[in-house]
Amino acid sequence: xxxxxxxxxxxxxxxxxxxxxxxxxxxxxxxxxxxxxxxxxxxxxxxxxxxxxxxxxxxxxxxxxxxxxxxxxxxxxxxxxxxxxxxxxxxxxxxxxxxxxxxxxxxxxxxxxxxxxxxxxxxxxxxxxxxxxxxxxxxxxxxxxxxxxxxxxxxxxxxxxxxxxxxxxxxxxxxxxxxxxxxxxxxxxxxxxx
Amino acid sequence: xxxxxxxxxxxxxxxxxxxxxxxxxxxxxxxxxxxxxxxxxxxxxxxxxxxxx
Numbered sequence: 001x002x003x004x005x006x007x008x009x010x011x012x013x014x015x016x017x018x019x020x021x022x023x024x025x026x027x028x029x030x031x032x033x034x035x036x037x038x039x040x041x042x043x044x045x046x047x048x049x050x051x052x053x054x055x056x057x058x059x060x061x062x063x064x065x066x067x068x069x070x071x072x073x074x075x076x077x078x079x080x081x082x083x084x085x086x087x088x089x090x091x092x093x094x095x096x097x098x099x100x101x102x103x104x105x106x107x108x109x110x111x112x113x114x115x116x117x118x119x120x121x122x123x124x125x126x127x128x129x130x131x132x133x134x135x136x137x138x139x140x141x142x143x144x145x146x147x148x149x150x151x152x153x154x155x156x157x158x159x160x161x162x163x164x165x166x167x168x169x170x171x172x173x174x175x176x177x178x179x180x181x182x183x184x185x186x187x188x189x190x191x192x193x194x
Numbered sequence: 195x196x197x198x199x200x201x202x203x204x205x206x207x208x209x210x211x212x213x214x215x216x217x218x219x220x221x222x223x224x225x226x227x228x229x230x231x232x233x234x235x236x237x238x239x240x241x242x243x244x245x246x247x
Binding site for chain 1: 211212214215218219222223225226227229230231232234237238241242245246
């Protein structure tokens with residue numbers, strides 16, 4: 001015998017499943033509020049971070065918003081109060097990860113190593129860079145073209161998700177999702193290599 | 195009339211388990227629907243009924 005609670009859980013879960021097919025509509029509806037939350041959060045950041053991360057934080061907030069729709073339970077309250085708390089958390093997490101990201105650190109390492117070598121000989125630095133880049137290319141060999149474009153654009157060329165998306169005809173949120181997945185993959189490979 | 199019981203017209207075609215919680219289902223469909231741009235309440239409930247069969 002199914003309990004009343006089980007029936008209600010199933011109803012909510014099935015309705016949510018159907019509702020999620022139109023979740024882009026909810027994103028559109030709440031876009032002004034999401035943007036306002038991002039602006040408010042960015043305004044509390046140091047200027048050098050705010051300037052370079054604002055676009056990516058907006059993408060991150062939109063992704064967090066879409067994730068929240070998958071877990072939102074209308075029995076427990078309205079959507080926006082549930083989501084708004086999580087948006088700030090997702091932006092904080094994002095900045096925290098960016099600061100300690102080993103992949104981002106890899107490029108910083110290459111750049112600083114290159115500068116040191118440059119002080120000795122330009123020829124040597126060229127070889128050193130090529131070696132490291134080749135190593136990096138070999139790490140990326142199992143990645144799809146889109147993943148490569150996103151990883152290179154984001155970590156190597158310091159482009160925003162918006163800029164990368166414009167180059168490879170994908171939306172900001174798609175680029176962000178690819179970046180997230182490719183980063184996990186890359187970290188795994190780098191850990192295995194270490 | 196089926197077996198001495200009257201089936202309400204609005205419940206016709208809705209599985210019994212779901213019919214027993216129909217008020218709740220409508221309420222939840224309303225809340226999900228409120229977050230959409232177009233009115234899809236009927237569609238949400240129709241799909242729900244299909245999945246309960």
